[in-house]
Amino acid sequence: MHLLQQYLQRVFYADVRALSLMRIWVAAVLLLDIGIRATDLEAHYSNMGVLPLHVLHANAWNQYFFSLHALSGLWQFQAMLFLVAAGAAVAMLLGYHTRWATAISWVLLLSLQNRNPLITQSGDSLLRMLLFWGMFLPWHRHYSVDARKISPSIDSKPTQYVSAATVAYLLQVAWVYVFTALLKSGPDWTTDGTALYYALSIDQVLMPGGKLIYPYPELLKFLTHATYYGELYLPFVLLIPWRTTWWRLLFIMCIVGLHIGISLTLFVGLFYLISISAVIGLLPTPAMDFLDRRLRVGYGRVQQRWEGLAKSVASPVRVQVNVQWQAPRWAQRIPRKYVREALVLTCLVLAFWWNLGTLRKPALQFPKALEAAALVPRLDQNWSMFAPNVFKDDGWYILEGITTTNKKVDLNQQGKEPDTVKPASVMGLFKNDRWRKYSENYLFSPNAYMRPYYCFYLLRRWNEAHPKQEQIQELSVIYMKEFTLPNYKTAPLQREVLCHCKP
Template identity: 25%
Template sequence: MGSATSVKRRPLLDWLYREEFLIGASLARIGFGFILLYMYLIHYAQRYLLWSDAGLIDHATYMASSTKDGAFSLYMLSPSLGYFDLIYHLGIVVAILYLIGWKGRFISILNFIFTISLIDRNVLISDGGDNIMRLILFYLLFANATAYFSADSDKYWQRRPLVEHTVLYKIKSVFHNFAVLFCIVNLCIMYLSSGLYQVMGEVWNNGTAVYYILQVDEYSHPFFQSLLLQNDFAIVLATYASILVKLAFPFLLFNRYTKYAVVCGVIGFHTGIAIVMGLVTFSLIMCMIDFLLITDKEYQRLYTDMSRLARKISLALRTRTRRLGRMQPLRSQRVIVFFDGWCPMCQASVRTLKALDWFGLLRYASFREQSVCEAYGLDPQKAEQRMHSKRIGDTDLHGGIHAFIQISKRIVPMWLISPLLCLANRLGIGQKVYDFIAARRTIMPTGGCDDSCYLPRVQTAKHES
């Protein structure tokens, strides 16, 4: 009897002693970091009005209300605008460090203190999203949110095999797993209680709640207001769908087949709130918590499936675009690119261009091959300084930024930056920037370089040193 009980306990202990939901916690950290940085920067010009002694709530009024409520904020320590600027800018720095995941747990504590300090300084402009974010950030203090996509992730995975059997690691794992579990349970409680309150409301029962929400100008966009108010079916559907997705959330979340449906449902729900009602930060905060609902294995499987799908789509597109590239109008636009075969950066650039060349309009040749310079009349010294290109059939050579512009016009993903390259060239800075980068690349002569090497001796000595 005792052995059977211990066997049943073992899977639970194994789960507790092994950190789960690491990818979701890391994505949530990145999401909250972006939201906090957005909040700091979007209000930067109005920071004095919103949070300082010279703004909506002066220091004396804030101190009186905070003393009554027992709140704490770093901004209460001094009414000075200089001190305010110091704390505000330190908050921006901490938010950036939290975003990149440097010194995870220590920065998480600082970020939590700076965040609640900013929220408590002026509660008049806060909403429910700020309260939820404050709660989730507190739980994440006990979680490992820097295992992935962070400045400390490499160090973590190097140390983990050495410490994962220690008592300290197991204690941290227990705290991490319970912290994520508390986030999920709180999310379930919020959705369930919200759904139950909606069920008890008359306008939600008769399907007209969305109609009345759209009557409030502060929480409705004129375009969607005019669009939805003319469609009774859309109003009723949106009203009942918001109730159903909230009530179903806690019950469908823990089934592997229905989880994705309900997660997509709440993300769609909050996306609609952000677009129609303009509550962007609230919706983003709720969507960031949803990252915690997916396990590491599910994220990895999703990444594998998406990568496989992307390869299939890429292969299909490449096959069709290459067929278009063989048509005469496009064949006449083919370009040959002369690059430095001794330059690792140039070789990497060529590999990238080959992957992006959907229509197959680019050909490549290293000017380091003697036959290339002779066949195309290239000056080796000029070709070493700048990449060159020419359209097949033409005699004009394009060098430096001009060659890069000619290439960008034939690479579909580069069409977005092609106008910027042309503008930089017109302003006279394009060639200078290109030469600045090209002059600092590393050249590695094939087979080494001796006294007979035709490279300038100063440059050879530089790279040998």
């Protein structure tokens, strides 16, 4: 038992200052996510957009999901929820009533993701899980408003913290990479080493950095194998019980380098920022000692200015609300710590079991009887990024409209005459990564139900923004499919009409 305790303390500890830094980063990314999503309130979250509520419930809804955003199809209602979510994220950033702010942020993020699953990606799952484990982590103890309320002796207390939540957090970060590697079971990753070649052949996600390395097949092969084996084996260094500082720093530097490289080569939205935020809480104590000395100087200056501003705008009226929850008598006999630890460990087992189920092995399948326990809090995860192989088919959209004067226009090209020439930047056709993900899901035949709603949305928005003579009377959503072959070759273009609609 003593050896187990020593192992847990060496391997699964988290420095509370590092957790506080992670809180700030996660809150900042959450605010950025809210801001990006807010530019598409009508399109993605209202009944006037691409996924009205009745279509969501009929085709993309899970019986165990809940969503406050699904209570109304008005964009004004969505705007109110977005403001509440932004307020909670700001409170979490500042560390003001941090646990409540984290819980509210988590609930509203679940609600938002459940409202439109057609635009979600793996980074959303990771952000959701960071908030979930964050509710049980002491990431309010430093660099926060709440820290000012704690006894000054807090600085003299050990900064290393071990609990079921730190175990869950570390394992969550580790298995993201292990499971994504296990799911990459195709020859593109395991033998041929062509995965990165095919990934960079997808013009929808190709970034400038990707264009620079794309012409070098041997480099791409090396990077493919380095990524695959790094994801598969590197996380296990976090479980080594000696020289944990160096192993953690190695893991953090490799993961940060990996995601910076991904962000320079592939269009992945906020995924790289979310992934970097996930490893900040793993910073070891010696590294935080170094950072903390420098952070406290800047934090002290900000605190002085904040206090001066607070005095100058102090309200003459102070309202204090004190809400207490009275536990039932049977619960009062059980220490709250044990209840919390048991809850976290139960959720950890459910989340890990769900990940095992994604490997599609009969003996590892997640039991149907427990689905509600995993899906209500959204512990479900799937890290099948470019797995088992990378898509070989690529292409771009032509939104071909016919005006009242029988003129053909391409809505994707600011009304120019449609042609089949590949745009200079296919990625540039998308407003943001949410729209890119939507267009990817738009192609799959099981999602054919979503096609007419996108078509009608585009047609309506174009006609609302243009005079009568430029309005369109019918619209076709056309996909120019380009299949990638080995050795930098492509198959002949295929023109596919995915949807046709009229006002």
